Amino acid sequence: MITRRLVLAGAAALAFTTSALAADWKAKYPELTFAVVPAENASGVTERWAPFMSYLSKELGVKVTLRIANDYAAVIEGQRAGNIHIASYGSAAFARARLTGVKSEAFANDVNADGSTGYYSVFFVKASSPYKTLDQLKGKNLGLVDPNSTSGNNVPRFELDKMGIHDADTYFSKVVFTGSHENAMLALSQGTVDVAANQWTSDDDSTLAQMLTKGMLKNADGSAMKKDDFRIIHKSAPIINGPYAFNSDLPEDAKAAIVKAFFDAPAKDKAAFDRLSDGQKKGFHPATTKDWDGTIELIKFVDALRKKKAS
CATH class of the missing domain: 3.40.190.10 (Periplasmic binding protein-like II)
Structure with a gap:
């Protein structure tokens, strides 16, 4: 016969067991x-x-x-x-x-x-540059992020290969690992690289958007750069x-x-x-x-x- 006392005892035992497991880990x-x-x-x-x-x-x-x-x-x-x-x-x-x-x-x-639940790998250039396609950047400097970065190295190389650029290191004059997504955009803004790979979800959701909000990117005269100072010249398929x-x-x-x-x-x-x-x-x-x-x-x-x- 199941009594209220047995139900309460069972519940108490379960609570004790759950508590003991939590205490164990x-x-x-x-x-x-x-x-x-x-x-x-x-x-x-x-x-x-x-x-x-x-x-x-x-x-x-x-x-x-x-x-x-x-x-x-x-x-x-x-x-x-x-x-x-x-x-x-x-x-x-x-x-x-x-x-x-x-x-x-x-x-x-x-x-x-x-x-x-996804984003993109994009190639950014400065809007003031003449570059509209990756074909125009042969012999220029490419900024990447990290060898194990998805949007900052692996997907960019995959995208370049699809376009017939099988060896980025010889196609571009220099390929630089900048160390972070922010550093890649800084290198682009300062002219250290001519094109930079980065992550992008939307105009309001990207490393670039975060940096612009913080005022981290400056023109040569010290004024704050804006979204229109950059141009995306290639966007990958969605990445999870x-x-x-x-x-x-x-x-x-x-x-x-x-x-x-x-x-x-x-x-x-x-x-x-x-x-x-x-x-x-x-x-x-x-x-x-x-x-x-x-x-x-x-x-x-x-x-x-x-x-x-x-x-």
Whole structure:
């Protein structure tokens, strides 16, 4: 006979078990490291991410520490070593991590303001330049971002190959890895490069848009540059937004808690979420590791290009 006392006892036992499981993973992981690759200067990254780290720490009940990695490779190797528990990946970097055996599991990516979950790789030139197509830039200087950047290296090389430019390093006079999306646009604005690859979702959602809002790009006379001072001369097919991924070896209850905290964020701490997204995103989209299988094929293609050039 099921009595109210038995039901209450069962509920209490379940609550105790759930609490004990949570205590178990928190005892094993009293601190979680969250890694990001800077698309902007380090102080800007800290200002953007710090409120979200505080929110995660509160929701998870353990300290969540932000680590600003030097580059995508540092995130990959950090997760491989188990020193990074959660990471914000670019699509190509996540594909590279999987290809090299890193135990990393995607659980979400960003939802754009228009509800889409993708972006583009574009080639920017200054509007004052004579260049309207990539064909006109042979022998000029190209600014890229990072070898493991999706929109800043891998997709640009794929796009160039489709146009018959199979070796960017010989087609252009110089190919420069600038280190970040911001640096690529700075190099273009200052004339260090004639064309720069970068990420772009819309006129209001891109590295360029963020930099213009901050007044980071200047003309030679010191005046602030505007959107009309730049021109897109090529845009790729849509690229899936990069994932947020945690170590596959984390306990399942820890993973569940992280996922819940992410998806609760826009409502539970709107200020932290808005600061993180700069008002350009509307939330997180559920994702699985397999969503980036297509990106793995892209990375294999770019690797094959490199091997062909080396042989």
